[in-house]
Amino acid sequence: MSLVSYTCRDGAAWIRLTDSSRGNPLSQAIVDELATAVRQARHDDAxxxxxAAEGRAFSVGGDVSAFASADDVEQAIDDLAEALHRTISELHRMDAVVVSVVHGAAAGAGLALAAAADLVLAGASARFTLAYTKLGFTPDGGTSLLTASLGLHRALHLALLNPVLTAEQAHAFGLVAQVHPDDELAAAAEQVVRQLAAGSRAAQVATKRLLREAAAPAAETLLRRETLSIRARAASPDGREGVAAFAEKRTPEFPSN
Incomplete structure (x- = not known):
């Protein structure tokens, strides 16, 4: 069964996460399919x-249940983070303007994936949270880049206190460009796509490159540091306890406390 759908029409590539019954967790399988879809969008010159995503959530984040059952959790995290980071780098580098359309939860790496877009549109029901430190992990998925887009202290607030932001709060933070009633979100996304498609492609490409390079000139280095950090944290006693507590639906008792 496909976990990601892809369509391209009128110069716009629509990539949808379709593991809806599970909340679209970013498993290795779904990230691999996402990477294939992004490459297809580049091939189609979108x-x-x-x-976007189907079901109740944009993405609940990394597939923690898979980490709990992995024979080598450190290697599993490394493989997943590297695959996700390659795809996020591709989204940053591609000429196309990337738009994320978020409804329901965008948690952990799901938030990071949404934020990898150039423009984030959200339904009123959308909720954004990082929650990595609740597992004893450090953030990945390009979360470090939020220090450029949101500011250091707002990024630290999200990463350390793990608040759940409403769509309006995420808009006030600067994470979300537009908020729409849930039943108007799809039409609003179509309108944004039409507006972008009617603009000067050359100007849009040059603008995206100019501003992304100014905001994060060392983005690739930051992504690699995130991989190394989350891999180490996942293998640490705190990380192992966080994953075990998640699987057992209990509050973690971190050994380092």
Whole structure:
């Protein structure tokens, strides 16, 4: 069964996460399919790439249940983070303007994936949270880049206190560009796609490159540091306890406390 759907029409590539019954967790399988879809969008020379999802959530984040059953959790985390980071780098580098359309939960790496877009649209029901430190992990998925887009203290607030932001709060933070009623979100996304498609492609490409390079000139280095950090944290006693507590549906008791 496919976990990601892809369609391209009128210069816009629509990529949808479709593991809806599980909340679209970012498992190795779904990230691999996401990478294939992003490469197809580049091959199709899409002017706009839309990241969306089916079901109750945009993405609940990393597939923690898979970490709990992995024979080598450190290697599993490394493989997943590297695959996700390659795809996020591709989204950053591609000429297409990337738009994420978020409803329900965007948690952990799901938030990071949404934030990898150039523009984030959210339904009123959308909720955003990082929650990595609740597992004893450090963030990945390009979360470090939020220090450029949101500011250091807002990024630290998200990463250390793990608040759950409403769509309006995420808009006030600067994470979300537009908020729409849930039943108007799809139409609003279509309108944004049409507006971008009608603009000067050359100007959009140059603007995206200019601003992304100014905001994070060492983005690739930051992504690699995130991989190394989350891999080490996942293998640590705190990380192992966080994953075990998640699987057992209890509050973790971190050994380092």
């Amino acid at each position: 002017r706009v790439v839309v990241l």
